Amino acid sequence: xxxxxxxxxxxxxxxxxxxxxxxxxxxxxxxxxxxxxxxxxxxxxxxxxxxxxxxxxxxxxxxxxxxxxxxxxxxxxxxxxxxxxxxxxxxxxxxxxxxxxxxxxxxxxxxxxxxxxxxxxxxxxxxxxxxxxxxxxxxxxxxxxxxxxxxxxxxxxxxxxxxxxxxxxxxxxxxxxxxxxxxxxxxxxxxxxxxxxxxxxxxxxxxxxxxxxxxxxxxxxxxxxxxxxxxxxxxxxxxxxxxxxxxxxxxxxxxxxxxxxxxxxxxxxxxxxxxxxxxxxxxxxxxxxxxxxxxxxxxxxxxxxxxxxxxxxxxxxxxxxxxxxxxxxxxxxxxxxxxxxxxxxxxxxxxxxxxxxxxxxxxxxxxxxxxxxxxxxxxxxxxxxxxxxxxxxxxxxxxxxxxxxxxxxxxxxxxxxxxxxxxxx
Amino acid sequence: xxxxxxxxxxxxxxxxxxxxxxxxxxxxxxxxxxxxxxxxxxxxxxxxxxxxxxxxxxxxxxxxxxxxxxxxxxxxxxxxxxxxxxxxxxxxxxxxxxxxxxxxxxxxxxxxxxxxxxxxxxxxxxxxxxxxxxxxxxxxxxxxxxxxxxxxxxxxxxxxxxxxxxxxxxxxxxxxxxxxxxxxxxxxxxxxxxxxxxxxxxxxxxxxxxxxxxxxxxxxxxxxxxxxxxxxxxxxxxxxxxxxxxxxxxxxxxxxxxxxxxxxxxxxxxxxxxxxxxxxxxxxxxxxxxxxxxxxxxxxxxxxxxxxxxxxxxxxxxxxxxxxxxxxxxxxxxxxxxxxxxxxxxxxxxxxxxxxxxxxxxxxxxxxxxxxxxxxxxxxxxxxxxxxxxxxxxxxxxxxxxxxxxxxxxxxxxxxxxxxxxxxx
Numbered sequence: 035x036x037x038x039x040x041x042x043x044x045x046x047x048x049x050x051x052x053x054x055x056x057x058x059x060x061x062x063x064x065x066x067x068x069x070x071x072x073x074x075x076x077x078x079x080x081x082x083x084x085x086x087x088x089x090x091x092x093x094x095x096x097x098x099x100x101x102x103x104x105x106x107x108x109x110x111x112x113x114x115x116x117x118x119x120x121x122x123x124x125x126x127x128x129x130x131x132x133x134x135x136x137x138x139x140x141x142x143x144x145x146x147x148x149x150x151x152x153x154x155x156x157x158x159x160x161x162x163x164x165x166x167x168x169x170x171x172x173x174x175x176x177x178x179x180x181x182x183x184x185x186x187x188x189x190x191x192x193x194x195x196x197x198x199x200x201x202x203x204x205x206x207x208x209x210x211x212x213x214x215x216x217x218x219x220x221x222x223x224x225x226x227x228x229x230x231x232x233x234x235x236x237x238x239x240x241x242x243x244x245x246x247x248x249x250x251x252x253x254x255x256x257x258x259x260x261x262x263x264x265x266x267x268x269x270x271x272x273x274x275x276x277x278x279x280x281x282x283x284x285x286x287x288x289x290x291x292x293x294x295x296x297x298x299x300x301x302x303x304x305x306x307x308x309x310x311x312x313x314x315x316x317x318x319x320x321x322x323x324x325x326x327x328x329x330x331x332x333x334x335x336x337x338x339x340x341x342x343x344x345x346x347x348x349x350x351x352x353x354x355x356x357x358x359x360x361x362x363x364x365x366x367x368x369x370x371x372x373x374x375x376x377x378x379x380x381x382x383x384x385x386x387x388x389x390x391x392x393x394x395x396x397x398x399x400x401x402x403x404x405x406x407x408x409x410x411x412x413x414x415x416x417x418x419x420x421x422x423x424x425x426x427x428x429x430x431x432x433x434x435x436x437x438x439x440x441x442x443x444x445x446x447x448x449x450x451x452x453x454x455x456x457x458x459x
Numbered sequence: 460x461x462x463x464x465x466x467x468x469x470x471x472x473x474x475x476x477x478x479x480x481x482x483x484x485x486x487x488x489x490x491x492x493x494x495x496x497x498x499x500x501x502x503x504x505x506x507x508x509x510x511x512x513x514x515x516x517x518x519x520x521x522x523x524x525x526x527x528x529x530x531x532x533x534x535x536x537x538x539x540x541x542x543x544x545x546x547x548x549x550x551x552x553x554x555x556x557x558x559x560x561x562x563x564x565x566x567x568x569x570x571x572x573x574x575x576x577x578x579x580x581x582x583x584x585x586x587x588x589x590x591x592x593x594x595x596x597x598x599x600x601x602x603x604x605x606x607x608x609x610x611x612x613x614x615x616x617x618x619x620x621x622x623x624x625x626x627x628x629x630x631x632x633x634x635x636x637x638x639x640x641x642x643x644x645x646x647x648x649x650x651x652x653x654x655x656x657x658x659x660x661x662x663x664x665x666x667x668x669x670x671x672x673x674x675x676x677x678x679x680x681x682x683x684x685x686x687x688x689x690x691x692x693x694x695x696x697x698x699x700x701x702x703x704x705x706x707x708x709x710x711x712x713x714x715x716x717x718x719x720x721x722x723x724x725x726x727x728x729x730x731x732x733x734x735x736x737x738x739x740x741x742x743x744x745x746x747x748x749x750x751x752x753x754x755x756x757x758x759x760x761x762x763x764x765x766x767x768x769x770x771x772x773x774x775x776x777x778x779x780x781x782x783x784x785x786x787x788x789x790x791x792x793x794x795x796x797x798x799x800x801x802x803x804x805x806x807x808x809x810x811x812x813x814x815x816x817x818x819x820x821x822x823x824x825x826x827x828x829x830x831x832x833x834x835x836x837x838x839x840x841x842x843x844x845x846x847x848x849x850x851x852x853x854x855x856x857x858x859x860x861x862x863x864x865x866x867x868x869x870x871x872x873x874x875x876x877x878x879x880x881x882x883x884x
Contacts, residue, residue: 053794056818130817138839142828151850152820234850249678255851276873283875369478391868392555393481395577403567403871412876413867414563425576425659425864426680427852439850442838443816446828448701450708451837 037217041225044180045232047210048153052178054208056150060127063174066205071119073201074166077193078112084193085162092186104160105187115166115194118417122170125416128435129176143445148438150176152234155226156419157182157248159240162190168237169198169212171419175437178211180233182226185218192216227252239420257428259420261347262292262375264405267364267390269381270303276402277304277380278312283404284378286319290349292421293376293398293408297344297354299364302328305357309333321351328357344371361386365393372396374423376405397423397430462642466650469605470657472635473578477603479633481575485552488599491630496544498626499591502618503537509618510587517611529585530612540591540619543842547595550841553860554601568870573863575601577659580651581844582607582673584665587615593662594623594637596844600862603636605658607651610643617641652677664845682853684845686772687717687800689830692789692815694806695728701827702729702805703737708829709803711744715774717846718801718823718833722769722779724789727753730782734758746776753782769796786811790818797821799848801830822848822855 035043058066074081085107092102128148135145154177156168165181172179183191195214199207215222227236227248236256238248245258266284268277284295300308305328313333316323323329324343325336336355343354344367358364361379368377378400379390387401398408408431410418415433422428428436460468483491499506510532517527553573560570579602581593590606597604608616620639624632640647652661652673661681663673670683691709693702709720725733730753738758741748748754749768750761761780768779769792783789786804793802803825804815812826823833833856835843840858847853853861 053791053818053820056820136839138837142832144838149820253674255680255849257851273873279873279875287876288879366478393478395478395481395574396866398867398869400869401871403869403874404876406876407567407869407874408867412563413569414561424680426682429864430867439854441821442823442833442855444823444825444828444832446826448698448704449828449832450704451712451829451831454713 037219037221038225040217041215041222041229042232044213044215045153045229048178048180048213049232051208051211052150052152052176055173055176055178055211058176058206060129062206063127063176064123066202066207067119067123067170067174069205070170070198070201071116071123073197074112074116074119074194076201077197081112081190081193081197082107084189087189088162088187095186097186101160101186105162105190107162107190111163115163118167119170122174122417125174125434127174128438133440140449141447142449145443146440147443148435149441151437151439153178153180153232154437155180155182155233155236155254157223157226157236157238157240157244159184159244160187162187162194164239165191165194165214166198168419169195171417171434171437173202173207173211175434177437178213180213180215180226182215182223188216188218223248224251227254230254237420255427257420257422257432258424260423261373262294262421262423263296263345263347263371263373264293264375265297265299265364265368265372265377266295266405267299267358267361267368267377267379268301268304268308269361269379269383269386270301271382271386272301272304272308272380273382274307274311277308278315280378280380280402280404281312282315282319284406285316285321285353286351287404287406289351291406292347293405294349295353295405296347297356297367297371299367300329300355300357301361301364302357302359305329305332309355309357316353319351321353323353323355325355326357329355347373361389365390369393369395374425375421376400376408378403378405397421462644462646463650465642466640466647466654467657469638469640470578470654473603473605473638474657476633476636477575477577477601480598480601480603480636483601483631485554487631488552488601489548491627491632492544492548492595492599494630495595495623495626496541496548498622499537499541499544499619501626502622506537506615506618506622507532509614512614513612520611522611526585526611530587530615532587532615536588540588543592544595547599547842550599550859552599553863558865565874566872567874570868571865572868573860574866576862576864578603578605578657579862580605580607580658580661580679582648582651582661582663582665582669584609584669585612587612587619589664590616590619590639591623593844594620596842596859596862598627598632598636600859602862603638605638605640605651607640607648613641613643648673649676652679655679662845680852682845682847682857683849685848686798687719687846687848688721688770688772688796688798689718689800690722690724690789690793690797690802691720691830692724692783692786692793692802692804693726693729693733694786694804694808694811695726696807696811697726697729697733697805698807699732699736702733703740705803705805705827705829706737707740707744709831710741710746710778711776712829712831714776716831717772718830719774720778720830721772722781722792722796724792725754725780725782726786726789727782727784730754730757734780741778744776746778748778748780750780751782754780772798786814790815794818794820799850800846801825801833803828803830822846
């Protein structure tokens with residue numbers, strides 16, 4: 035079989051599995067998740083043997099120590115996958131939940147009910163724990179999943195997927211509900227992106243290059259988890275202590291993640307009071323500052339920011355700072371340069387707050403808090419398959435509900451539509 | 460300007476308008492919709508003059524009488540557009556509606572609130588009234604809209620769009636909130652489909668060819684309104700009178716629309732009682748029947764159905780009939796050959812009903828009613844921009860809520876995340 039045939043085979047099998055998954059009760063699914071957790075425990079040795087093979091190959095291929103670290107499945111990381119399965123088992127199963135229901139004058143009862151999406155493709159990069167986390171969330175929502183991980187983790191990923199499928203099958207998991215694509219060339223990704231007959235959704239997880247490539251190739255709908263150019267705007271009425279603490283936290287608490295702040299906007303009226311101390315605190319924390327002209331009068335050691343800086347996701351201890359005329363200018367900056375991820379206003383003025391919340395076009399808009407809270411667990415959603423920067427279907431942290439669609443159920447007692455009598459559109 | 464530059468110009472202007480639209484209150488928007496209705500009334504003569512030009516060109520180009528009919532804007536159709544604007548004005552504005560809200564242990568208050576999508580592209584074929592209907596729904600939800608109608612209706616569409624924009628602007632409609640693409644070549648559609656910097660969503664409305672072409676080209680997310688291969692399944696326990704009436708209605712009441720039945724499935728145990736009379740009633744209504752072998756023993760005049768028939772949307776007085784072993788076989792047939800639009804079971808058995816509702820993977824699943832009810836107005840949704848056969852974001856009839864996205868609003872009192880203390884991965 036060539037790659038195309040092999041991928042079609044995987045797609046057909048997943049579609050078949052998805053029909054059977056639609057028949058499983060929540061209780062049954064939870065017992066299967068528990069069985070998967072036991073199987074991971076039982077397969078700890080083969081998984082770590084497979085992982086050692088990947089690590090060896092990675093070292094030979096000259097992978098960076100950061101990449102080798104992401105690849106490694108030590109005991110703590112296997113424990114964490116096992117815990118993840120238990121955690122997903124106890125979450126509410128959204129499939130079958132009624133979103134709304136109403137009666138029509140003709141006696142029809144209509145309800146809108148959550149249903150599985152069908153077959154979901156997950157395309158991801160080096161961390162092998164994604165195999166387990168993504169499979170658990172897709173299965174919990176009765177979706178079949180096709181996983182396509184990075185070449186460098188192929189042995190680890192196959193070992194995990196096999197353990198989950200094998201362990202689950204003993205308790206009634208349909209065959210091929212969890213499949214890992216064993217083909218490591220790019221052609222397999224291309225096929226996956228175009229299999230509209232079998233796939234209902236693709237979620238790419240990884241760097242900008244991967245996400246752009248998938249979006250460009252895809253005929254199957256894609257939900258993207260793209261970059262986070264997050265802003266904090268310090269309004270004229272902000273409490274200074276709160277503003278300093280929030281800005282420092284948003285930048286420094288974990289600079290390498292998508293919900294960390296990349297640009298700080300400051301109302302001109304508060305710049306005098308706010309910026310000098312802010313500059314000192316940031317520099318003490320090791321932050322390199324790139325500022326506009328006004329900023330540099332208050333923080334003389336700052337470098338000059340260029341147009342490019344406003345568009346940049348540093349993912350590092352670097353911060354762009356700009357002084358703006360008013361809240362409207364801050365909103366315009368965010369909507370123009372931002373990525374629609376997470377943006378905050380620090381203010382004591384309810385009018386500014388209202389305007390900021392209504393007009394900033396981002397998935398998560400904050401008042402008086404750090405943008406670092408954009409996260410499924412921090413939002414209390416229980417589990418997260420990623421953070422969508424798209425606007426359709428799912429926006430912001432994606433939990434179990436976002437892995438479902440809905441259907442309309444219409445219950446009647448023989449209702450038919452009256453005849454048209456020569457009615458013309 | 461070439462087509463690419465012209466389209467980018469339109470896209471930029473729409474994006475700009477969408478920012479201003481986000482600032483309008485529901486009350487303001489409704490007064491603008493009323494002003495648009497008045498403007499249509501005032502522009503009745505220029506609209507009909509433009510329409511006469513299109514009709515003349517259409518006759519010269521040899522358009523079919525059905526196409527010319529769809530193109531014509533007689534007084535009744537203009538009345539209907541005006542009524543549509545008034546109807547949309549009185550509907551609830553979903554923007555700002557709270558979908559859910561909760562508090563976190565750290566004191567953050569999180570709410571999930573409906574927000575405009577941004578800029579929506581509508582690509583449609585000959586009916587010029589779509590210009591008005593789609594513009595009204597997009598505007599009501601604070602979305603900027605870029606309309607791209609068929610070449611044959613270009614003068615009519617421009618006249619309607621101009622009347623709406625001009626009439627609305629007098630009451631505060633932002634410039635370029637409603638734009639009609641004046642370029643009639645295919646290149647403009649291609650550009651529209653790929654303008655990810657400016658467009659958030661494309662909704663194609665028209666035949667299979669148009670929808671496939673848009674889906675193939677698009678980088679912007681698309682919600683498709685595809686074909687309806689709708690089924691009615693007569694279960695062993697169905698009441699015969701109800702089954703005959705529902706099947707006849709689903710096929711004959713208006714055969715040319717997407718929610719009309721194309722295939723009738725009959726449980727083997729009821730075939731003897733059900734099929735002969737059904738055949739007589741359908742033939743009396745002028746229906747051509749294509750049946751499987753068992754069907755033809757009961758309806759001898761039926762033609763032999765081929766594999767191709769099960770995949771066909773006749774949109775006409777033709778019906779495929781198949782006898783199946785049980786409910787599971789009916790479900791398998793529907794999931795394999797259907798288009799996920801609307802499918803019905805006629806039954807008195809709650810087990811069959813439950814299984815059918817859970818396992819048929821369609822947007823609208825019926826018990827004891829005609830599939831002809833799949834429609835925004837019939838569902839009580841007030842207005843409809845189409846019927847989605849996709850599973851993401853919107854499925855089934857799409858009303859105003861489906862033209863919105865949501866954002867998370869997080870309100871705090873200075874919350875920050877605790878420091879990591881060497882936490883890894």
